Amino acid sequence: MHTHLVAALDIGGTKIAGALVDSHGTILVRAQRPTPAREDGDTVMRAVEEVLGELDASPLWGRTRAVGIGSAGPVDAGAGTVSPVNVPGWRDFPLVERVRATTGGLPVELIGDGVAITAAEHWQGAARGHANALCMVVSTGVGGGLVLNGQLHPGPTGNAGHIGHISVDLDGDLCPCGARGCVERIASGPNIARRALENGWRPGPDGDTSAAAVAAAARAGDPVAVASFERAAQALAAGIAATATLVEIDIAVVGGGVGKAGEVLFAPLRKALGDYATLSFVQRLTVAPAQMGTDAGLVGAAAAALAGAAGTATAGV
Amino acid sequence: MHTHLVAALDIGGTKIAGALVDSHGTILVRAQRPTPAREDGDTVMRAVEEVLGELDASPLWGRTRAVGIGSAGPVDAGAGTVSPVNVPGWRDFPLVERVRATTGGLPVELIGDGVAITAAEHWQGAARGHANALCMVVSTGVGGGLVLNGQLHPGPTGNAGHIGHISVDLDGDLCPCGARGCVERIASGPNIARRALENGWRPGPDGDTSAAAVAAAARAGDPVAVASFERAAQALAAGIAATATLVEIDIAVVGGGVGKAGEVLFAPLRKALGDYATLSFVQRLTVAPAQMGTDAGLVGAAAAALAGAAGTATAGV
Structure with missing residues (x-):
């Protein structure tokens, strides 16, 4: 039986990493783009969409049930927006809505990058x-x-x-x-x-x-x-x-x-x-x-998505 | 119908206050002793027992279902002990066990005094x-x-x-x-x-x-x-x-x-x-x-006792 997956995004000032992750935290598919940090907001979003597009091209995408995002902060999880200090084109940028639209309406969980690495260290580190x-x-x-x-x-x-x-x-x-x-x-x-x-x-x-x-x-x-x-x-x-x-x-x-x-x-x-x-x-x-390596952000974002998909703040985290 | 009450103790370096409190946070009976802060631990405990004895003498005592204690810290809620800086006779003093024994086995909730006033301000202030x-x-x-x-x-x-x-x-x-x-x-x-x-x-x-x-x-x-x-x-x-x-x-x-x-x-x-x-x-x-007056410690200790008696950390707090 095939279990469900989540898509994870780790968005920082230098790179945008994405992955499909299973419920054990194993990364099955990866994609990455440099962050066009000095460009306008839509250009930065296009890089996110390219990462998601590459994941979408995987035959595993059909099993994806939610998206978790760990983003450079500040974020506003309530409003679904991000304002990363090092990405001036994004100020109160509606990242959650844009990712939801790109992924055909999947549920999206947004947390700050520090919270994401914490989720990863707590889950597996x-x-x-x-x-x-x-x-x-x-x-x-x-x-x-x-x-x-x-x-x-x-x-x-x-x-x-x-x-x-x-x-x-x-x-x-x-x-x-x-x-x-x-x-x-x-x-x-x-x-x-x-x-x-x-x-x-x-x-x-x-x-x-x-x-x-x-x-x-x-x-x-x-x-x-x-x-x-x-x-x-x-x-x-x-x-x-x-x-x-x-x-x-x-x-x-x-x-x-x-x-x-x-x-x-x-x-x-x-x-x-x-x-x-x-x-x-x-x-x-x-x-x-710390024990988690450079994948901590992705694994933590996946943990948040799994927890959100389970309808509780504890599952997988 | 008579609702249940809790006993509250507010233990500081200068006074030991006690009360019987209803589920609305209303204080129905009071007792108080000066803290014999420079005496040995058993002498300090005797003052606590006198406060509880005075509450016990009230006809309302029979409706008391739990005891809440807010104590000068540090406390150790896990161990049930207190070590108030200004009461040197009490170091890892087993206050919870002693109060439970004095009150015929009532459940006892222990929190620090800062936590107690917070419970009070959150409940009613x-x-x-x-x-x-x-x-x-x-x-x-x-x-x-x-x-x-x-x-x-x-x-x-x-x-x-x-x-x-x-x-x-x-x-x-x-x-x-x-x-x-x-x-x-x-x-x-x-x-x-x-x-x-x-x-x-x-x-x-x-x-x-x-x-x-x-x-x-x-x-x-x-x-x-x-x-x-x-x-x-x-x-x-x-x-x-x-x-x-x-x-x-x-x-x-x-x-x-x-x-x-x-x-x-x-x-x-x-x-x-x-x-x-x-x-x-x-x-x-x-x-x-702050809005709560000098009763904040008692009201907060009562809130902790009510929450504990309800088997949850939220009831009344």
Whole structure:
């Protein structure tokens, strides 16, 4: 017997990925286009339609029962619209309606990309079996999502878990979001690199000034590189501790490019968590690296579609 | 026909209040003792037993079906124990078991005091009708609780919503909890008064150096007093904005002695929220003064008992 499938879309500032996914989270068919992020909204939508068209061409499409979308935010799940910061052509863009029309009226579930990776880590990754978890992506930006009481917590608009834009330094540097001292303003890859350069770190002969290069320098013992990661870890720890103190999570899963820095990040992160997660009920909090790879967004979007198709917020998530 | 009642206990560092409460939240019988906070654990428990004994003496006791406890934290709802910071004789004290024994085996629901006042504001006060809310007490300390998806969110141990101990200034002053720059370390009444005094504010002839006296001076235009409230408001705004950004609340209810300062607090609080609540999905966030008075803890504990007695987390809450 053939079981039902869902279509998943992972929409970011650089690529639009799509897949047909079964109820075990296995990806059966893939399609992808670069995001024409600087073009007008209809041009961006055309790229989404091409991805869906390629999936539609598969003989498996006939078994598809719902579509799940994880999109760069902010999103508005209630209105079915998206306004990704890095896609200026989409502002309150009616993505859900457009995808529904493209797919012949399939039900569409929309969540933010941080919520999507959280759904994936909770379903199949490092947060599996945890009833209360924070999952984060630390990369060019810092995003995240929450699992509370065993269920994904997207919030009314699908944006909950935006840990990158909570302030942990209320007098700190201005963040592009308009606030000061946000976790992302201190802990994102570009800010790790910026701080290292400002404090005298210099790249090697290849001229690579990425956070990955700073991580390599830190592993080799460069004190300025080490200090920049320690400062990022301190901001992440303050943000994770705040989350645990507010909603009682027992694990924080950290992924993304900066998360891949390994112990250069995780050692000071665990130490700093001891400094900020002080109340008795948050002291058992652990941190763990993400386990889902680059497919996390697709798998999480599929989880949302499966949960929606089952008419409950829990199935598959 | 006589409907069922619940017994409610509100246990703080200065008093232990008890009541018999009906399903509408009406308090029918009261009892109270000072908390012998510096005594050993059994002496403190004896005061609780005296409160329950007085309720037990009422002819209405026979209709009592459950007990709700809102206690100063931290609590451990799973273990049924409490460890109130200001009651050193109680550390992992088995309050639930002892109250169950005292009341002949009635079911007992335990929540933290911040969660209790939140249950009360959501049931009958300023958060009524809001599916996602933060309720706070700003007083000697800063506490709080959360309503998410229309339900009280106590968290696994009953401590969720501890906004007073999230850091909004990661390099800031050391807090008694061990972290730095906690909301409470900046915004509590004693810290508002301390900061005013440190910056040159002097009390009137009555020598009153309370936050209420600083509030009166601020209303009269004293710039140092105004600045101290503005700084408290900034810390509260950063904490409220962080909460909204993490879990998507649409209202923050502020009560407690400092909350009673009125526009001296609320005007700069609303302004500062504009600075920190920047993402599109948190911009509709409002703040409102608490509506429940000093009975909030009792009414909230009763709500928890009614919800527990109904075998669901939602009934009455």
